[in-house]
Amino acid sequence: MEAVKKLGKKTLYIRGSPSTLIYLDEKVYVVDPGLGSKRAKKIRSIIRKLNKNYVICILTHYHADHIAISEKIKPREIWVSEKDAPYVEDSVLRNYMTYGYAFKSADYLLYNAPDIRVDCRLKVPYRINGLDIIPLPGHTLGHVGVLTDDSVAYLADSFFGERVLSNVGIPYYFNPFLALQTLDYVEENIAVDYETIIISHGPVLSKDEYKEVISKNRERIVKIVNMVLEELSKSPKNTMELALKILNRLSVEANHTLLMLSNVFLKSLLSKLEEQGEVKLLVTERGLVWKKT
Known part of the structure; x- marks a missing residue:
């Protein structure tokens, strides 16, 4: 699959781990920009081509690999759920919540990111124009997904691709029992209504594919x-x-x-x-x- 793909009339997908969603309306909404200077440059280039001046960055949760370049893509606003916002703003608290230790050094960390400003603390569910931002707790307590009106569901780290499950063994959930409830909710209330399902670390999924991946995630937690x-x-x-x-x-x-x-x-x-x-x-x-x- 190409690095940038149009998934609907208004939605672009940028491949990566994590993947990034760009939704074009009166403003440009960038969901989980990710990390790395090359990725920041790519996203800025895409935004310029869209010829829109007002960029809003939506972060699905506080983990460093999802938020590191949030300010580098030069958004007017950065939105986070009110539960996860404190850990986006404070990197010490973030590392403590993520790893159980307040490390500032990256020596032992998979990813690290600076303090990131938060302009809007969302009370979810929240709807704006063609986007629905919904609570999907488990991976973090304030974890959210983003649903578009052109039938794309960005479900972030609510579940993972098979390669991730194989590599990590124990998938990261701050609360695995909440995660199981979220998997049930996704399967029963979201995935059936959307043509395309995006997870942050895994392939783009169709309606016909998502059930098997959700099932493997559920089976791993129960196992x-x-x-x-x-x-x-x-x-x-x-x-x-x-x-x-x-x-x-x-x-x-x-x-x-x-x-x-x-x-x-x-x-x-x-x-x-x-x-x-x-x-x-x-x-x-x-x-x-x-x-x-």
């Missing part, structure tokens, strides 16, 4: 839940030990970033399992460990 319960039934483990075990079982080689991201997923998962009475937390000589009840 990890079952693996966690199996591992804890063998012996108590802390979250990092669980992450190593599960990545190994999924045939994924662990590294700094994957372990930090997996740890966030597992802490959220274990908290919910404790609430359901499936596991309990113990204080031991090894520190805090989780045990199957």
Whole structure:
């Protein structure tokens, strides 16, 4: 597929990881510009050719790979959901929320980005002209999708392509149980009504293709839940030990970033399992460990 593709009468798709959406109306709306100086240059070039002066940048969530060049594309306004806005504005808070550590160095991080200004804190759902900005929580608590009136649904990181699932093993969700609810919502209420589905890290999907990809994402989350319960039934483990075990079982080689991201997923998962009475937390000589009840 070419790097830039027209998907509808008003919508352009820019291939990448993450992918970027450009919607043309009275103003130009750029969704998740991404990162890298070459990408910023490409987006500015596209905007110039559209011959529109007013650019609004919409960020689906606060992760660095989606927002890094937001100010470099020179938008008049930057929009973020009110829940995610604080972490777009403050890179220290962002890294803490993303990784569980307040790193400022990029040495251990997959991506890093500066503080980004926020001009509008959206209360979602929000509609403007031909765009609907809708809540799709799970990947982050304030994660949103953008739906266009020419039948394109940009669903960002609400789910992932098969290659990403294979590479990371444990997909990043700040709250995996919320993510499952979002997958159900997407399948039942969004995907059936839109001709083209875009996810940030994966292929452009048609109506005929999206169900299988959503199913694989749902299966992966459920599989990890079952693996966690199996591992804890063998012996108590802390979250990092669980992450190593599960990545190994999924045939994924662990590294700094994957372990930090997996740890966030597992802490959220274990908290919910404790609430359901499936596991309990113990204080031991090894520190805090989780045990199957």
